Amino acid sequence: MTLWNDVMARSALKRVFDAAVRSASPYDAVLKHLPEKPKGRCIVVGAGKASAAMAAALDAAWPDVELSGTVVTRYGHAVPAGRIEILEASHPVPDDNSLKAAEKILETVRDLRPDDLVIALISGGGSALMVAPAGHMTLADKQAVNRALLASGATISEMNAVRKHLSRIKGGRLAQAAYPARVVSLLISDVPGDNPSEIASGPTVPDPTTCAMVSEIVERYAIELPDSVRDVLANGEETPKPGAFETHVSVIAAPKLALEAAAEEAGLLGLTPLILGDSIEGEARDVGTVMAGIATSVSVHGYPVRGPAMLLSGGETTVSIAKGCNGRGGRNTEFLLSLALALKGQENVWALAGDSDGIDGVEDAAGAIVMPDTLSRMQSAGMDPRASLSNHDSYTAFRAIGDLVVTGPTLTNVNDIRAILIG
Structure with missing residues (x-):
């Protein structure tokens, strides 16, 4: 029986995390899900943190196809993609390049023919990286909305x-703009x-949400919106709904x-794994408290799994930040400090x-590691862990x-x- 210590545990945790990330390789995922080659041209568009790597895979896989296009990714995430233009923009709050990228992508899919194929390479982060404000909204209005949403505690779906x-x-409007070309979407999911x-x-993808639902979300979280944004919502123009157009979608990772x-x-390391769920949401600090309770139950009672074991979970927690709070941290380090x-x-x-x-919130770390002596070492370093949690620091x-990762x-x-x- 293996007797675990800090060095072994630290190594095991990093191996497990790396295995999870490695399994989601955009390059490999795209190669496994290529659609039938088109009779006409292939136009590639996309947005997200993984979209450049996805585009590189597609360009390499189809050297014999007339292929071109434009994809936008986050600063620092670009890789060469041959015939596909790679743009970079800001995340999680959009910038001027996010605006330019959206206009370039919309222009790319105009005036297509029925025998053309549009392949959309979409991954998490695309919402901020590709923005085309509706109505009389400006980029500043979109930035204000994004900041308000990120601090509100709303779920990613909301x-x-x-x-x-x-x-x-x-909300399906890119696919509408590409009509009558066939649109195939290859998606890497980051949502519960x-x-x-x-x-x-x-x-x-057609959008099942409505203006009424959006108004309820804004009211429930007391989200402050610029007047131009409220005007767009009051206008009540709906997104394309299911059935509005045909779509071919594959979630490839x-x-x-x-x-x-x-x-x-984890199993190869001699641990009994227990996956608690891939769609866990809620305040990061609350999830940390709950997970600590489950871990304690395993340690003390051998329930719901006997040790040595590893509890695994995914999803996207939230961090509600009060006005005036300027601490540093993302949802993963906040979860861990609470844990x-x-x-x-x-x-x-x-x-x-x-x-x-690899980026927790807006910081340069993916997350962190908790050890049995984490709190005592923080205190020795002059930190007050509970105050740090209260200040989102x-x-x-x-x-x-x-202990950042x-x-x-x-x-x-x-x-x-x-x-x-x-x-």
Whole structure:
């Protein structure tokens, strides 16, 4: 029987996280899901953190096809893609390049023929990277909306519902612009439930949400909106609904598959894996408290799984930030700090949580690691863990003890991977 220690646990957690990210390789996923080659031209468009790597795979796979197009990805995520132009823009708040990218992509799909094929390469992050404000909205208005949504505590599905109704390209409108060409969408999911209409706000997928639903979301979270945004919502122009056009969609990589790869790696390490779910949402600090309770149950009672074991979960938690709070951190480090506080230094429990794209929030780390002595080391480094959690300053707390997980851009995005090892 293996007796786990800090060094072994740290290594195991990183191996499991890396296995999950590796399983979501955009290049490999695209090659496995290529559609039938077109009789006419192939026009490639796309947006998201993984879209450049997806485009590179498609360009390499079809050297004999007349192929061109434009794809936008996050700064630092670009890779050469041959005949496909790669643009870069800002995430999570759009910038001027996000606006230019959307206009370029809309121009790319104009005046197509029925025998042309549009392949849309869509992944998480596309909502901010490709923006075409509706009505009289400006880029500044879109930026204000994005910041308000990110701080509101709304789920990713709710945020995307709002974004779709404020856009000329999201919520199926990109596919409408490409008519009468055939549109095939290859998606890498970063949303709970893998709903294609929610990934990057569904630019090529009919939208089931309504203006009434958006108004309720805005009211429930008390989201402050510029007047021009309220005018667009009051106008009540709906997005294309299911049945409005034919669509061919394949989700080629998803959180569930990444968690299964993580579970397989955990098994090779002699751990019993238990996947708790790939669609877990809620406040990051609340999820941390709940996960600490489950880990304690495993450690003390051997329930719901006997140790040594690894609890695995995915999804996208939220962090509601009050006005005036300027702490540093993302949902993964906030989850981990809450987890550590709830565990209270419990021995034989270790954890890692990170965003599969390598960027937790807007910081330079994917996430962090929790050890049994995390709280005591933070205190020795002059940090107050509970105050750091209250101030949403989890990044600073983990940086102080050298336990951030820094991967750099992974060029994929299947949401968060959380792993808790119980020895």
